[in-house]
Amino acid sequence: MHTAIIMDGNGRWATARGLSRPEGHRAGAEALRRVIEAAPCNGISTLTLYAFSSDNWKRPRVEVEALMTLMRRALVEEARRCSRQGIRISAIGRRDRLPQALLAALEQAERDTAGGRRLHVRLAIDYSSRDALVEAVRPGAASRDEITRRLGAPDVDLLIRTGGEQRLSDFLLWECAYAELYFSPVHWPEFGPAELGAAVAEFQRRNRRFGGLTPAA
Secondary structure, three states: OOOEEEEOOHHHHHOOOOOOHHHHHHHHHHHHHHHHHHOHHHOOOOEEEEEEEHHHOOOOHHHHHHHHHHHHHHHHHOOOHHHHHHEEEEEOOOOOOOOOOHHHHOOOOEEEEEEEOOOOEEEEEEOHHHHHHHHHHOOOOOHHHHHHHHHOOOOOOEEEOOOOOOOOOOOOOOOOOOOEEEEEOOHHOOOHHHHHHHHHHHHOOOOOOOOOOOOOO
Protein backbone atom coordinates (compact mmCIF):
# COMPACT_ATOMS: atom_id res chain seq x y z
CA MET A 1 0.00 0.00 0.00
CA HIS A 2 1.22 3.47 -0.90
CA THR A 3 0.39 5.99 1.81
CA ALA A 4 1.17 9.70 1.55
CA ILE A 5 1.11 12.10 4.48
CA ILE A 6 0.91 15.88 4.62
CA MET A 7 2.53 16.44 8.01
CA ASP A 8 0.73 19.59 9.10
CA GLY A 9 0.36 21.40 12.40
CA ASN A 10 3.88 21.63 13.85
CA GLY A 11 3.77 25.41 14.20
CA ARG A 12 0.25 25.55 15.62
CA TRP A 13 1.09 22.77 18.08
CA ALA A 14 4.12 24.75 19.29
CA THR A 15 2.30 28.09 19.48
CA ALA A 16 -0.48 26.57 21.58
CA ARG A 17 2.19 25.50 24.09
CA GLY A 18 4.14 28.75 24.14
CA LEU A 19 6.99 27.21 22.16
CA SER A 20 8.80 28.45 19.07
CA ARG A 21 7.88 27.12 15.63
CA PRO A 22 11.30 25.40 15.28
CA GLU A 23 10.55 23.54 18.51
CA GLY A 24 7.34 22.36 16.88
CA HIS A 25 9.28 21.08 13.91
CA ARG A 26 11.64 19.19 16.22
CA ALA A 27 8.66 17.53 17.89
CA GLY A 28 7.37 16.72 14.41
CA ALA A 29 10.62 14.92 13.63
CA GLU A 30 10.03 12.63 16.62
CA ALA A 31 6.52 11.90 15.34
CA LEU A 32 7.98 11.05 11.97
CA ARG A 33 10.23 8.40 13.50
CA ARG A 34 7.27 6.78 15.27
CA VAL A 35 5.17 6.70 12.12
CA ILE A 36 7.96 5.25 9.97
CA GLU A 37 8.49 2.47 12.48
CA ALA A 38 4.74 1.69 12.56
CA ALA A 39 4.17 1.84 8.79
CA PRO A 40 5.17 -1.75 7.83
CA CYS A 41 2.97 -3.18 10.59
CA ASN A 42 0.03 -1.43 8.94
CA GLY A 43 0.65 -2.95 5.50
CA ILE A 44 2.38 0.14 4.11
CA SER A 45 5.18 -0.56 1.64
CA THR A 46 5.68 2.97 0.29
CA LEU A 47 5.39 6.08 2.46
CA THR A 48 5.64 9.51 0.81
CA LEU A 49 6.02 12.42 3.23
CA TYR A 50 5.56 16.12 2.48
CA ALA A 51 8.60 17.51 4.25
CA PHE A 52 9.02 20.90 2.55
CA SER A 53 6.98 22.34 -0.29
CA SER A 54 8.34 24.71 -2.91
CA ASP A 55 5.99 27.34 -1.48
CA ASN A 56 7.55 26.94 1.97
CA TRP A 57 10.48 29.09 0.82
CA LYS A 58 8.09 32.02 1.46
CA ARG A 59 8.28 31.42 5.21
CA PRO A 60 10.56 33.52 7.45
CA ARG A 61 14.23 32.90 6.75
CA VAL A 62 14.94 31.86 10.34
CA GLU A 63 12.26 29.16 10.19
CA VAL A 64 13.43 27.91 6.80
CA GLU A 65 17.03 27.67 7.99
CA ALA A 66 15.92 25.79 11.10
CA LEU A 67 13.98 23.33 8.94
CA MET A 68 16.95 22.74 6.64
CA THR A 69 19.21 22.07 9.63
CA LEU A 70 16.65 19.76 11.22
CA MET A 71 16.24 17.74 8.02
CA ARG A 72 20.00 17.39 7.63
CA ARG A 73 20.46 16.19 11.21
CA ALA A 74 17.53 13.79 10.94
CA LEU A 75 18.91 12.25 7.75
CA VAL A 76 22.35 11.78 9.29
CA GLU A 77 20.92 10.25 12.47
CA GLU A 78 18.27 8.06 10.88
CA ALA A 79 20.02 6.69 7.78
CA ARG A 80 21.98 4.05 9.70
CA ARG A 81 18.94 2.93 11.67
CA CYS A 82 16.84 2.75 8.51
CA SER A 83 19.53 0.72 6.77
CA ARG A 84 19.53 -1.83 9.62
CA GLN A 85 15.74 -2.08 9.49
CA GLY A 86 15.50 -2.54 5.72
CA ILE A 87 14.05 0.92 5.11
CA ARG A 88 14.97 2.72 1.92
CA ILE A 89 15.12 6.53 1.84
CA SER A 90 14.80 8.60 -1.32
CA ALA A 91 13.64 12.10 -2.19
CA ILE A 92 11.46 13.79 -4.77
CA GLY A 93 11.49 17.48 -5.64
CA ARG A 94 14.12 19.99 -6.67
CA ARG A 95 17.65 19.64 -5.39
CA ASP A 96 19.34 22.66 -6.93
CA ARG A 97 18.05 25.06 -4.25
CA LEU A 98 18.88 22.92 -1.19
CA PRO A 99 21.79 23.89 1.07
CA GLN A 100 24.86 21.88 0.20
CA ALA A 101 25.05 20.25 3.64
CA LEU A 102 21.46 19.02 3.37
CA LEU A 103 21.97 17.79 -0.18
CA ALA A 104 25.07 15.86 0.85
CA ALA A 105 23.24 14.24 3.78
CA LEU A 106 20.32 13.34 1.53
CA GLU A 107 22.49 11.74 -1.13
CA GLN A 108 24.44 9.82 1.51
CA ALA A 109 21.20 8.52 3.07
CA GLU A 110 19.99 7.39 -0.35
CA ARG A 111 23.23 5.48 -0.95
CA ASP A 112 23.31 3.93 2.52
CA THR A 113 19.70 2.69 2.40
CA ALA A 114 19.42 1.76 -1.28
CA GLY A 115 19.06 -1.94 -0.49
CA GLY A 116 16.06 -1.55 1.81
CA ARG A 117 13.01 -3.61 0.82
CA ARG A 118 10.82 -3.55 3.93
CA LEU A 119 9.62 0.04 3.45
CA HIS A 120 10.35 2.80 0.93
CA VAL A 121 10.25 6.26 2.51
CA ARG A 122 10.05 9.06 -0.06
CA LEU A 123 10.72 12.57 1.24
CA ALA A 124 9.15 15.39 -0.76
CA ILE A 125 11.62 18.27 -0.29
CA ASP A 126 11.31 21.52 -2.26
CA TYR A 127 8.45 19.73 -3.97
CA SER A 128 5.61 21.01 -6.14
CA SER A 129 3.29 18.55 -7.85
CA ARG A 130 2.47 21.06 -10.58
CA ASP A 131 6.17 21.53 -11.33
CA ALA A 132 6.69 17.75 -11.34
CA LEU A 133 3.88 17.35 -13.86
CA VAL A 134 5.34 20.04 -16.10
CA GLU A 135 8.66 18.18 -16.12
CA ALA A 136 6.95 14.84 -16.76
CA VAL A 137 5.25 16.05 -19.93
CA ARG A 138 7.96 18.47 -21.12
CA PRO A 139 9.45 16.09 -23.77
CA GLY A 140 6.05 15.96 -25.48
CA ALA A 141 2.63 14.39 -25.25
CA ALA A 142 2.64 11.24 -23.16
CA SER A 143 0.23 8.51 -22.17
CA ARG A 144 -1.05 8.13 -18.62
CA ASP A 145 1.30 5.20 -18.06
CA GLU A 146 4.28 7.16 -19.35
CA ILE A 147 3.55 10.15 -17.09
CA THR A 148 3.19 7.80 -14.12
CA ARG A 149 6.53 6.20 -14.99
CA ARG A 150 8.26 9.56 -15.26
CA LEU A 151 6.88 10.69 -11.92
CA GLY A 152 8.46 7.61 -10.41
CA ALA A 153 5.91 6.15 -8.00
CA PRO A 154 2.74 4.06 -7.94
CA ASP A 155 -0.62 5.70 -7.38
CA VAL A 156 -1.36 6.71 -3.81
CA ASP A 157 -3.89 4.49 -2.03
CA LEU A 158 -4.33 6.56 1.12
CA LEU A 159 -3.58 10.26 1.64
CA ILE A 160 -3.48 11.49 5.24
CA ARG A 161 -3.38 15.13 6.25
CA THR A 162 -2.96 16.07 9.89
CA GLY A 163 -3.63 19.37 11.64
CA GLY A 164 -7.29 19.79 10.70
CA GLU A 165 -6.82 21.33 7.25
CA GLN A 166 -8.58 19.70 4.29
CA ARG A 167 -6.70 20.41 1.07
CA LEU A 168 -3.95 18.83 -1.07
CA SER A 169 -1.59 21.83 -1.15
CA ASP A 170 0.09 20.90 -4.46
CA PHE A 171 1.05 17.42 -3.24
CA LEU A 172 1.01 14.36 -5.52
CA LEU A 173 -1.91 15.65 -7.59
CA TRP A 174 -1.50 13.04 -10.35
CA GLU A 175 -0.73 10.16 -8.03
CA CYS A 176 -3.75 10.95 -5.80
CA ALA A 177 -6.31 10.78 -8.61
CA TYR A 178 -8.10 7.87 -6.87
CA ALA A 179 -6.59 8.09 -3.40
CA GLU A 180 -8.79 7.77 -0.35
CA LEU A 181 -8.50 11.00 1.65
CA TYR A 182 -8.26 11.02 5.44
CA PHE A 183 -8.15 14.29 7.35
CA SER A 184 -7.11 14.17 10.99
CA PRO A 185 -7.62 17.02 13.49
CA VAL A 186 -4.51 15.85 15.35
CA HIS A 187 -1.48 18.09 14.90
CA TRP A 188 1.50 16.23 13.47
CA PRO A 189 3.66 16.17 16.65
CA GLU A 190 0.89 14.18 18.37
CA PHE A 191 0.25 11.81 15.46
CA GLY A 192 1.58 8.34 16.17
CA PRO A 193 1.05 4.61 15.62
CA ALA A 194 -2.50 4.65 17.03
CA GLU A 195 -3.56 7.48 14.73
CA LEU A 196 -1.90 5.82 11.74
CA GLY A 197 -3.66 2.57 12.55
CA ALA A 198 -7.02 4.37 12.75
CA ALA A 199 -6.44 5.95 9.32
CA VAL A 200 -5.55 2.59 7.77
CA ALA A 201 -8.57 0.95 9.40
CA GLU A 202 -10.83 3.64 7.93
CA PHE A 203 -9.21 3.10 4.52
CA GLN A 204 -9.91 -0.63 4.72
CA ARG A 205 -13.59 0.02 5.40
CA ARG A 206 -14.05 2.10 2.25
CA ASN A 207 -15.31 0.73 -1.05
CA ARG A 208 -12.90 1.76 -3.81
CA ARG A 209 -14.65 1.69 -7.19
CA PHE A 210 -12.18 3.63 -9.39
CA GLY A 211 -15.03 5.09 -11.42
CA GLY A 212 -16.93 1.78 -11.75
CA LEU A 213 -19.91 0.36 -9.93
CA THR A 214 -20.08 -1.62 -6.74
CA PRO A 215 -20.43 -5.34 -7.59
CA ALA A 216 -23.91 -6.69 -6.94
CA ALA A 217 -24.26 -8.55 -3.68
